[in-house]
Amino acid sequence: MRVVVLGLGNILLRDEGVGVRVVEALAERYVLPPEVEVVDGGTAGMELLNVIASCDHLLICDAVKEDAPPGTVIKLVDAEIPAFFQTRYSPHQLGLADVLATLTLTDEAPGSVTLIGVVPLDMELGIELSPEVGAVVGKAMEDVAAVLRGLGCGLGLRSPMGVGCAE
Amino acid sequence: MTRITIDPITRIEGHLRIDCEVNNGKVTNAWSSGQMWRGIEIILKDRDPRDAWIYAQRICGVCTTVHAIVSVRAIENALNLEVPLNAQYIRNMIVAAHGIHDHIVHFYQLAALDWVDIVSALSGSPEGASKLGGTLSDYRRNGVQEIRQVQEKLKAFVGTGQLGVFASGYWGHPAMKLPPDVNLLAATHYLQALEYQRIANRIVAILGSKTPHIQNLAVGGVANPINPDSQSTLTLERLFAIKAEIDKLGEFINQAMVPDVAAVGALYADWTQYGAGITDYLSVPDLPLDTKGTRFELPGGFIAKGDLSTFKPITSYQDAFFRDGVKESVKHAWYQYKGGDGARHPYEGQTHPHHTDFQDNGKYSWVKAPTFYDKRVQVGPLANVLGMVAAGHEPTKRHLNRVLDIASTVAGSKIPVEALHSTIGRIAARAVRCAVLLESLQNQWQLLIDNIAKGDFDTFNRPVFPKGEIRGFGYHEAPRGVLSHWAVIENGKIKNYQAVVPSTWNAGPRDDNDAPGPYEASLFDNPVANAELPLEVLRTVHSFDPCLACAIHLVDAKKRPIVQVKAL
Numbered sequence: 001m002r003v004v005v006l007g008l009g010n011i012l013l014r015d016e017g018v019g020v021r022v023v024e025a026l027a028e029r030y031v032l033p034p035e036v037e038v039v040d041g042g043t044a045g046m047e048l049l050n051v052i053a054s055c056d057h058l059l060i061c062d063a064v065k066e067d068a069p070p071g072t073v074i075k076l077v078d079a080e081i082p083a084f085f086q087t088r089y090s091p092h093q094l095g096l097a098d099v100l101a102t103l104t105l106t107d108e109a110p111g112s113v114t115l116i117g118v119v120p121l122d123m124e125l126g127i128e129l130s131p132e133v134g135a136v137v138g139k140a141m142e143d144v145a146a147v148l149r150g151l152g153c154g155l156g157l158r159s160p161m162g163v164g165c166a167e
Numbered sequence: 168m169t170r171i172t173i174d175p176i177t178r179i180e181g182h183l184r185i186d187c188e189v190n191n192g193k194v195t196n197a198w199s200s201g202q203m204w205r206g207i208e209i210i211l212k213d214r215d216p217r218d219a220w221i222y223a224q225r226i227c228g229v230c231t232t233v234h235a236i237v238s239v240r241a242i243e244n245a246l247n248l249e250v251p252l253n254a255q256y257i258r259n260m261i262v263a264a265h266g267i268h269d270h271i272v273h274f275y276q277l278a279a280l281d282w283v284d285i286v287s288a289l290s291g292s293p294e295g296a297s298k299l300g301g302t303l304s305d306y307r308r309n310g311v312q313e314i315r316q317v318q319e320k321l322k323a324f325v326g327t328g329q330l331g332v333f334a335s336g337y338w339g340h341p342a343m344k345l346p347p348d349v350n351l352l353a354a355t356h357y358l359q360a361l362e363y364q365r366i367a368n369r370i371v372a373i374l375g376s377k378t379p380h381i382q383n384l385a386v387g388g389v390a391n392p393i394n395p396d397s398q399s400t401l402t403l404e405r406l407f408a409i410k411a412e413i414d415k416l417g418e419f420i421n422q423a424m425v426p427d428v429a430a431v432g433a434l435y436a437d438w439t440q441y442g443a444g445i446t447d448y449l450s451v452p453d454l455p456l457d458t459k460g461t462r463f464e465l466p467g468g469f470i471a472k473g474d475l476s477t478f479k480p481i482t483s484y485q486d487a488f489f490r491d492g493v494k495e496s497v498k499h500a501w502y503q504y505k506g507g508d509g510a511r512h513p514y515e516g517q518t519h520p521h522h523t524d525f526q527d528n529g530k531y532s533w534v535k536a537p538t539f540y541d542k543r544v545q546v547g548p549l550a551n552v553l554g555m556v557a558a559g560h561e562p563t564k565r566h567l568n569r570v571l572d573i574a575s576t577v578a579g580s581k582i583p584v585e586a587l588h589s590t591i592g593r594i595a596a597r598a599v600r601c602a603v604l605l606e607s608l609q610n611q612w613q614l615l616i617d618n619i620a621k622g623d624f625d626t627f628n629r630p631v632f633p634k635g636e637i638r639g640f641g642y643h644e645a646p647r648g649v650l651s652h653w654a655v656i657e658n659g660k661i662k663n664y665q666a667v668v669p670s671t672w673n674a675g676p677r678d679d680n681d682a683p684g685p686y687e688a689s690l691f692d693n694p695v696a697n698a699e700l701p702l703e704v705l706r707t708v709h710s711f712d713p714c715l716a717c718a719i720h721l722v723d724a725k726k727r728p729i730v731q732v733k734a735l
Contacts, residue, residue, distance in 0.1 A: 012210055012225050042225060044379035046272050050365050050372070102276075105324060106361055125206040127222075 008062040015120030019061035031156035058110035064117030197690035201534035211664040233645040241652040245639025249458035251625040254388035256615035263608035268367035269646035270601035275360035286338040291351030306422035388627035428598035429573035442590030444689030446473035448550035453644040460484030466558035478557030495535040499676040513653035513665035536675035546648025549596035566602040593710040632659035
């Protein structure tokens with residue numbers, strides 16, 4: 001089994017980069033088993049093909065536009081997701097939608113896709129998250145961890161000394 | 168008169184907006200507007216110059232690598248710091264492999280769908296497409312069976328009603344003119360290109376430790392320890408694995424991509440008459456061959472009015488002709504310069520946002536308008552290829568002649584070098600550059616192997632920052648053209664930082680003299696058959712491979728259409 005945890009977003013635009021911050025927090029808190037790969041995808045498009053191709057499960061962390069208060073954490077699975085990444089105007093807009101559509105074309109689409117999304121507050125220039133969104137990174141990270149456990153991945157807690165121990 | 172607004176013209180949300188006035192089926196005025204504010208300069212202020220590249224590579228989602236590379240070059244330039252040969256070669260290989268990846272993706276995954284009709288490919292004959300491929304090259308993967316398999320896959324895919332990656336193409340548009348067999352051959356290579364661009368990306372990942380954000384750079388060199396025997400470092404085994412990948416890429420680029428671009432270009436020969444725009448061209452030399460940056464594998468320089476005999480080379484990382492020529496105008500951009508609004512050199516550059524509404528004759532873009540000695544220049548693969556030809560670079564001349572020969576054969580008439588000053592010429596030049604980069608990648612690989620064999624394992628020179636103020640600039644011939652970063656450092660901290668990026672040169676709005684930028688100028692006189700479906704406008708804009716900084720990609724949970732074409 002191969003599981004990819006993919007953080008997306010632009011960390012130079014505060015909360016827009018929350019997905020990257022969530023996967024960073026995950027890698028910092030847990031010792032992950034070898035079948036789990038954590039990737040800081042930034043705002044890349046087609047460069048993610050190699051990473052995502054033929055994984056069994058893809059977990060995406062990203063900022064989401066929702067009519068919900070900033071800091072709300074949402075979870076979407078499989079069929080709900082493609083529509084999210086689908087709005088596009090020309091073949092020039094390559095983003096995750098295109099990566100997933102392309103992998104469908106090459107028969108390498110992930111077996112399952114889960115999105116953990118966080119509603120942003122502040123997407124102005126800056127590298128710090130807003131306090132509201134920063135406060136829910138832990139919750140979003142635990143949601144990701146719960147999905148991983150549900151897939152049968154054993155997570156060990158990283159001790160402050162950086163040595164793994166059983167959870 | 169019809170006014171077309173295409174917003175945005177690039178990916179997802181709010182980057183590039185193009186406005187055109189169309190009269191009697193032709194574009195008579197155009198505006199190029201960046202819709203995102205880019206403020207990396209503000210984020211970098213007061214930071215440690217050794218960390219600048221880590222932030223700089225987040226400027227853009229597609230061009231992470233190029234901003235990282237040029238940032239360390241700018242800081243090294245300020246310090247007069249030499250870079251060990253091994254580090255130059257490793258960086259050069261990353262640059263070349265990244266460029267190859269980008270050019271393959273641009274032609275097949277981005278630009279081709281403006282010219283190749285995927286739906287028409289479904290009715291092509293695999294036998295006909297295979298035979299056609301055989302007349303263009305000896306490419307191993309033009310067999311009837313492989314083409315038939317691709318066609319069946321596409322039929323099944325389109326049959327589901329979910330066009331997916333092909334959803335927003337202009338299928339059946341009257342400007343789509345290729346015969347079904349040609350469309351089928353191109354569609355087959357479209358699918359194969361997905362494999363090959365990944366090979367190029369894998370080379371970047373092996374050398375850069377990771378993609379999309381490489382980890383191996385340092386001001387003063389690279390962080391790849393070289394040890395021919397150790398497992399954890401850049402070993403000979405890994406280097407030979409890279410060589411095998413390079414060879415696979417060569418087969419596809421030389422036998423599929425170059426003939427495809429030449430043949431498609433010849434079949435759309437009318438597009439050599441549109442889209443020239445600005446024919447003053449600027450490129451910079453790249454792939455340094457010494458520690459100081461005074462000798463380069465690939466030349467670059469300035470060409471006036473499309474006349475190759477006017478070529479003036481840029482010759483070193485200290486080159487004053489380049490350094491002193493660059494300015495940025497904000498007369499039509501949403502910024503203010505304190506202390507006078509005239510165009511400024513990047514060392515004196517400022518980033519003070521000043522937003523207004525979209526004013527046709529005033530400010531209308533978040534992109535500044537760069538000038539070279541107060542004039543607009545076009546950058547990108549076309550500028551680069553013309554510069555290299557003017558400099559007498561043998562591999563570039565050879566690959567360009569091959570493209571022109573194939574195109575002339577397909578067209579049945581001689582296609583001259585002058586045809587390159589056009590929409591289709593920009594696409595052809597990108598394929599030529601891709602083939603040149605492949606040779607460079609092979610050369611740089613050999614140079615690295617030979618240097619290691621001499622017992623030189625150096626990869627890093629430690630930077631030391633003096634008290635007081637120093638200034639430096641770095642440049643790079645990136646896939647979309649000239650990229651430069653400019654840093655003013657005071658007491659070891661960044662005091663000012665400006666990035667003048669390729670899409671700024673090309674997509675910038677009008678300048679201090681109200682002269683249009685390359686995107687705008689290239690759209691004048693473009694045909695537009697149907698203002699509701701402005702495929703022709705997209706062809707010309709896409710030929711530049713538009714990519715504006717800060718790809719923001721917030722997911723919209725309500726599926727609200729965030730993109731639209733307005734024909735007013």
